Amino acid sequence: MQPYFYSIQEFLAMGEHGPYVWSTWGITVAAVIGFIFYSIHQRRRLLKDLKVQQARQQQRKQAAKR
Secondary structure, eight states, X not given: OOOSOSSHHHHHHTTTTHHHHHHHHHHHHHHHHHHHHHHHHHHHHHHXXXXXXXXXXXXXXXXXXX
């Protein structure tokens, strides 16, 4: 089995397509990381909103009992 790239430098150059390949990889990784942080933020926001909504419902139930 012959290796396609004989050195790290050839691997990084990707047969003169290196800038395209590595910039595409960088953009993809940045997008995935961005989606992860966005999802974490949305989850925290949703949990906070649910707690507020639950507290309001409790207040309404207590006010209705009076």
